[in-house]
Structure formats: C-alpha cells, structure tokens
Amino acid sequence: MIKVGINGYGTIGKRVADAVALQPDMEVVGVAKTRPNFEAETAVEKGYPLYAAIEERLPRFEEAGIEVAGGVEELVEAADVVVDACPSGIGAENKAMYEAYDTPALYQGGESADLVDVSFNARANYSEAADADHVRVVSCNTTGLSRLLAPLQETYGVKKARVTLVRRGGDPGQTGRGPINDILPNPVTLPSHHGPDVNTIFPDLNIDTLGMKVPATLMHTHSVNVQLEEVPTAEAVRDLLAGESRLFLVPERFDIDGAGKLKEYAMDRGRPRGDIWENCVWEESVSVEDDDLYLFQAIHQESDVVPENVDAVRAVLGAADADESIERTNDALGVGL
Ligand code: NAD
Numbered sequence: 001m002i003k004v005g006i007n008g009y010g011t012i013g014k015r016v017a018d019a020v021a022l023q024p025d026m027e028v029v030g031v032a033k034t035r036p037n038f039e040a041e042t043a044v045e046k047g048y049p050l051y052a053a054i055e056e057r058l059p060r061f062e063e064a065g066i067e068v069a070g071g072v073e074e075l076v077e078a079a080d081v082v083v084d085a086c087p088s089g090i091g092a093e094n095k096a097m098y099e100a101y102d103t104p105a106l107y108q109g110g111e112s113a114d115l116v117d118v119s120f121n122a123r124a125n126y127s128e129a130a131d132a133d134h135v136r137v138v139s140c141n142t143t144g145l146s147r148l149l150a151p152l153q154e155t156y157g158v159k160k161a162r163v164t165l166v167r168r169g170g171d172p173g174q175t176g177r178g179p180i181n182d183i184l185p186n187p188v189t190l191p192s193h194h195g196p197d198v199n200t201i202f203p204d205l206n207i208d209t210l211g212m213k214v215p216a217t218l219m220h221t222h223s224v225n226v227q228l229e230e231v232p233t234a235e236a237v238r239d240l241l242a243g244e245s246r247l248f249l250v251p252e253r254f255d256i257d258g259a260g261k262l263k264e265y266a267m268d269r270g271r272p273r274g275d276i277w278e279n280c281v282w283e284e285s286v287s288v289e290d291d292d293l294y295l296f297q298a299i300h301q302e303s304d305v306v307p308e309n310v311d312a313v314r315a316v317l318g319a320a321d322a323d324e325s326i327e328r329t330n331d332a333l334g335v336g337l
Pocket of ligand 1: 012034054087090108109110111138140302
C-alpha cells in the first residue's frame with residue numbers, strides 16, 4: 001500500500017484525502033492542518049490521523065478536544081509521498097521540509113511552475129513525472145484545458161487555441177472573495193496566466209487566453225476556439241471527446257443550461273460534496289466552421305484536480321502506467337457521468 005500524507009486540508013486537500021482512501025493500492029497515513037476547525041474534527045471522524053501543520057499550535061488542538069497524532073514533520077517522514085494542498089505560495093515554503101525527509105511531493109496549481117521538476121496532467125504527460133521529486137498538479141483551469149487539448153492535438157493537430165475563461169469569483173466557502181456584483185476582465189491585459197500555464201504541459205502549443213471574473217461560486221466556464229490542422233466534422237469531434245474518460249459530453253436531452261443544473265445533476269447522482277471530476281462539454285456547442293472548432297465547457301474548480309492528484313501519486317512512484325492508473329482511479333472514485 002502506498003502511504004500518502006496530505007499537508008493542507010482545505011478545499012483540495014480534504015477531497016484528495018477521500019479519493020486516496022478509496023484507492024485499492026493507497027492509504028491515508030495522515031493529514032496536516034493549521035487550525036482546529038470543523039474540517040479538523042471531520043478528518044478525525046473519518047479516521048485520518050491528524051497532524052499539526054504548525055508544531056507550536058499543537059496545544060490549540062488539544063484545548064479544542066481534537067486528538068493529534070503529532071507534528072507535520074512526523075507525517076512527512078511516515079509518508080511515501082506527500083500531497084501539498086496548502087494555499088498558494090506555502091507549498092514553496094514547505095519544499096525544504098520534503099527534501100529534508102527525502103519524500104517526493106506533489107504541489108497544486110497555485111505554486112509556480114519553477115518550483116518543480118515537472119507540471120502534471122494525467123492525460124497529457126503522465127510519464128514525465130516518473131521518478132520526479134517535485135511535481136505540480138496544474139490548476140483546475142489548466143487541467144480542464146489539457147484534457148480537452150490532448151486528444152485534439154493527437155488526432156487533428158492544433159494550429160492555434162483561443163480560450164476565454166469565465167471564472168467563478170471564489171469557492172462557496174470563500175466568503176471574502178468577489179466580485180459580488182460586477183463583471184471583470186481579469187486580467188485586463190493579454191494573455192491571462194492560463195495560456196502560459198497550459199504551455200507547461202504542451203510546450204509547443206500556440207494558445208492565447210483571456211480571463212474574466214463573475215459573481216458565481218459554482219464552476220468556471222470556458223469559451224473555446226481551436227483552429228485545427230486537419231478539419232473533422234463536428235460529429236467526429238463529439239465522438240472523439242465522448243471516448244475520453246474524464247470528459248462528460250452534456251447531452252442535449254438533459255436540458256442542462258448552466259453550472260447550476262450541472263451541480264444539481266451531480267448531487268442527484270450522489271456525488272460526494274456535489275463534485276464533478278470531469279470536464280462538462282455541452283454536446284450541441286461542439287461546432288466546426290472552416291478549420292475552427294468551437295465549444296463551451298464547464299469546470300468544477302474544487303474537484304477536477306482530485307483524480308489527477310491520485311494519478312500523480314502513482315506516476316512519481318512508478319506504481320502504474322498512465323492507462324492503468326487512470327482506470328484504477330476512475331473505477332475507485334466512480335468517474336464517468
Ligand atoms: P484552501 O484555503 O481551501 O485550503 C488550504 C488549507 O491549507 C487550509 O485548510 C489552510 O488552513 C491550510 N494551511 C494554511 N497554511 C498551512 C501550512 N503552513 N501548512 C499546512 N496547511 C496550511 O485552499 P485550496 O482551495 O484547497 O487551494 C490549495 C491549492 O490548490 C492552491 O495552490 C490552489 O491554487 C490550488 N487549487 C485550488 C482550487 C480551487 O478552486 N479551490 C482548484 C485547483 C487548485
């Protein structure tokens with residue numbers, strides 16, 4: 001069994017812990033938190049050994065009546081691999097600790113690409129993470145774009161991708177984020193950081209991205225235009241995308257008109273926390289005009305990187321090849337709507 005430690009138990013960390021716990025070849029050796037809040041109590045209830053991310057704060061957990069297994073360094077030592085799901089920038093501060101214990105670490109999209117040996121997406125470049133000590137699972141948006149662009153690139157060749165990302169202002173629990181009542185070009189200048197981030201996975205891809213922020217918490221939405229080398233029919237593109245295990249083609253008959261109904265569907269399907277691990281591509285939006293492909297996709301920012309983190313664990317340890325890992329992860333989680 002692969003022993004996985006999770007440092008940073010917030011939006012991403014708690015989901016990764018639950019996903020790891022479901023894998024037949026992995027166990028959660030512990031999770032580290034900074035504060036004894038509701039998530040700390042839930043972690044203990046789920047049976048995850050809880051470690052104090054900041055050792056001096058150990059007494060605060062004890063005062064709150066929460067049992068703590070030790071300090072974070074003990075967790076790093078006990079783990080075969082650590083998933084660092086701390087807020088942006090904290091992963092970089094933690095790097096020396098992972099190195100000191102010779103424990104490979106997976107960071108999240110909020111960290112800089114320069115921090116790591118390789119940026120990772122299971123569909124696009126799984127094998128590049130083999131034996132790497134520091135791997136960055138790219139952000140929710142870059143994950144969503146990589147999953148879509150990989151099969152298009154392989155099958156038709158991509159001349160140029162142009163994507164406008166309409167981004168949720170914050171996650172449901174991020175009460176301090178916004179805008180509350182505005183529509184922001186964000187950033188106003190081109191490109192948004194997403195295009196260069198996609199280039200950490202596809203170095204030669206020609207891509208321009210524009211970002212906007214809107215008063216929503218549910219999902220991001222991408223308006224995608226990809227100019228292709230070989231021109232397929234829209235039907236052929238739909239078939240290609242339907243064959244990808246982490247793309248969900250939203251059927252016209254479902255009458256799903258936006259992120260609200262997508263989330264409702266996920267909850268009706270009994271998804272934990274209403275999570276949607278797959279890109280949601282509106283089937284009838286897939287159109288080809290001359291050599292331009294157009295489509296809309298929605299990305300659940302809180303959960304699409306979760307299966308990718310699970311695959312990255314196997315990738316760095318050489319525990320499975322890409323196809324085996326993706327299938328194992330998908331089966332254990334129930335990916336595929
Ligand atoms: P979050 O704030 O929900 O969770 C981070 C957790 O880390 C919190 O519980 C916080 O208390 C804890 N923490 C803070 N300092 C710590 C420390 N020194 N040691 C250990 N834990 C510490 O953040 P999140 O949304 O889960 O984001 C985590 C990372 O994932 C970031 O890099 C982010 O960019 C990336 N990411 C976030 C999303 C998203 O939409 N939420 C999507 C993809 C990637």
